Amino acid sequence: MKSYKYTLTVQEEDLDELLHVNNVVYLKYLQEAAIAHWNTLATEEIRDSIRWIVRKHEIEYLSSAGLGDNLEITTWVNTAEGVSSERAYEIRDEGKLLVKARTLWISVDPSSLKPKRISEKIKDILGVPGT
Numbered sequence: 001m002k003s004y005k006y007t008l009t010v011q012e013e014d015l016d017e018l019l020h021v022n023n024v025v026y027l028k029y030l031q032e033a034a035i036a037h038w039n040t041l042a043t044e045e046i047r048d049s050i051r052w053i054v055r056k057h058e059i060e061y062l063s064s065a066g067l068g069d070n071l072e073i074t075t076w077v078n079t080a081e082g083v084s085s086e087r088a089y090e091i092r093d094e095g096k097l098l099v100k101a102r103t104l105w106i107s108v109d110p111s112s113l114k115p116k117r118i119s120e121k122i123k124d125i126l127g128v129p130g131t
Contacts, residue, residue, distance in 0.1 A: 002127030003076040004037035010069045020064035027057060030089050030101055033073040041125050050116060055084065055104040063098045065091075071098070077126040083107050083115040085126065 008029065016022040039047070065071055071093055078086045083106055091099035109116040 001076045001078075002041065003074055004033070004040065006033035006036050006073040006075065008032070008071055008073070010065050010067055010071065012067060015067060018064075020066050021069075023059070023061065026059060026061070026091065026099055026101075029071070029073060029091065030057075030059075030075075030103065033075045033089060034087055034103065034105075037075050041127075042122075046122065046125065048110065050118075050122065051108045051110045051113070052085075052105045053108055053113075055106050057101065057103050059099060059101040061099055063093075063096060065093050065098055069093045077128055078102075080118045080123045080126055080128045083117055085118060085128075 010021055014021050014025045034052075038052070071091055073089055073091050075087060075089045078088050080086075085105045085107065087103045087105060089099070089101040089103075090097060091101075107116050107118050107122075108114060
């Protein structure tokens with residue numbers, strides 16, 4: 001498992017009327033972390049050979065974050081089989097777990113946008129356990 005840490009500071013535009021991070025914004029944070037992780041793992045050639053689309057998100061909100069909080073998002077890939085890959089996330093504020101999430105990603109061919117098997121090379125790049 002190759003985990004990745006992504007940090008950010010909560011901005012005013014991230015807040016909802018209750019003055020905590022809006023649920024949709026957490027989803028944006030997760031996607032930013034996933035993209036940053038992928039970009040650090042894969043060469044441009046690899047990134048150009050595959051695209052990822054979301055099939056499903058599961059988010060468990062445990063506590064809220066507010067303006068100015070410095071959040072750390074840890075993400076890693078749990079599985080990669082066939083055309084699908086599951087990525088996990090934890091969002092913390094000063095060590096306190098705020099959010100746990102999982103996303104099911106589908107790999108697609110960049111030209112046809114049809115599902116494409118995840119190669120052993122990409123599984124290795126992702127650090128999927130058992131590969």
